[in-house]
Amino acid sequence: MAIAPLIVEIKGNSLDDGPGIRSVVFFKGCPLSCDWCHNPEGKELHVELAFDAGACVHAGACVKACEAGALDAGRVDRERCTRCMLCVEVCPSGALRTVGRQATLAEILRVAERYKPFYRTSGGGVTVSGGEPTLHMEFLGELLSALKALGVHTLLETCGQFSLESYLARVDPYVDQVYFDIKILDDEAHRRHCGSSNARTLANFRALHVRSVAGGTPVLARIALIPERTATAENLEAAARFLRDCGASRVALLDYNPLWHAKAVKLGGTPCFARSSWLTPEERARARAYFADFEVV
Ligand code: SF4
Ligand code: SF4
Known part of the structure; x- marks a missing residue:
């Protein structure tokens, strides 16, 4: 059995991380280091x-x-x-x-058992998020396989920076839905703002989307609309082009959440830019316009 990694928390009754009522396990540690990270508590592997x-x-x-x-x-x-x-x-x-604390497989399964009636009536289940859950591929595979054995719907939220081979062997058979984050399409800017190249992420999305069209695990591309980072005209245009080229016709556009500032400061960080307000309706509409030929969810 794999060693249980650190988690930030297990959130109950979430309505934002997939269909229905969900429990969300936020793993700690991420291979990227986005300078706007909405979940800064999940970035580092240590407490x-x-x-x-x-x-x-x-x-x-x-x-x-x-x-x-x-x-x-x-x-x-x-x-x-x-x-x-x-x-x-x-x-x-x-x-x-x-x-950060260690959560055993048994603890997460107990939570899933307790909430199963709510999952069943709402069409919900368990979402694994972070940080980046696939950083703990072995544990993740064991967890998701145990959840499937319980009859629980599973959803993976990922930044896409993982070994495809390892993911397909250990995790994919037990995932019902993948939410896949696409960030900055320009590789140099991605390196600057997210800490590494986007090549693996984009290749993994393309590969999983091809599998998804052929009847594999459904994959939904998500773009968080971050002012000055992902929500620029050039980036949104490039993202739409990339998704079209992959054959994707659905995308989720997530709102910028300025509350990350306070979380980052509590951990000793200095927010990289000062935008403290939510997106305006005009900004949202401008972003959606780049995906006029997509189903935006
Ligand atoms: S990929 Fe997500 S969790 Fe990781 S640093 Fe970027 S925004 Fe934060
Ligand atoms: S501030 Fe001092 S007591 Fe608190 S965790 Fe750091 S070293 Fe330990």
């Missing part, structure tokens, strides 16, 4: 310390507990922090929090 300055009551117990001298006056010195989490244990307000 992290989150600090919510707004919830700090300045009780001072954490400063005393910190043997590394990394805490001072409501501030975490990330260079010094050893992630021992002693401060979390003494924080009276919950301002300090550990991000």
Whole structure:
């Protein structure tokens, strides 16, 4: 049995991550490092310390507990922090929090068992998300196969940076639906903003889409509309062209969610741009126009 990886959380009653009512397992760790990441808590493979300055009551117990001298006056010195989490244990307000914990296969299956009646009546199931679930291919295969044995619908949300061979051998047989994120089509810009080339992602999408058309696991392309990154005229035009070339006729356009700022700051990050508002209806309409010949879901 594969070692259980870290997860951020198991979210219940989600209506946003696939059909029906779903439980969503957010895995920790991602091979990409998008500078706008909406789920910054899922980026790193290791446990992290989150600090919510707004919830700090300045009780001072954490400063005393910190043997590394990394805490001072409501501030975490990330260079010094050893992630021992002693401060979390003494924080009276919950301002300090550990991000990441190990969840066993048995725990996730227990959750699925409990929610099965809701999945059944709503057409829902379990979604694996992240971070990037396929970073833990062996565990993922075991988990999804166990969920299928329970009769639970499974959905994979992926950035597409994985070994296709490994995915097809270990995971694909147990996935009912794939939501596949397409980000920046220009390779140089993808390297700059996402930390690596997009070549593997695009090749994997093409391969999975071909299989999907031939009766394999259905794959839906998703594009998160990130101002200054994915939602530029050039990128949306290039994305539509790429999807058309792959034979795709459906796409999901996801709204920009400015709440990522606050999450990134709590982990000690500095947001790469300052847009703190949602997309306007005009911006959404402009983005959709590039996909006029697609079914936009
Ligand atoms: S692929 Fe997704 S989870 Fe990974 S860094 Fe990019 S936005 Fe974040
Ligand atoms: S996690 Fe440990 S080292 Fe880091 S601030 Fe808390 S007590 Fe200090």
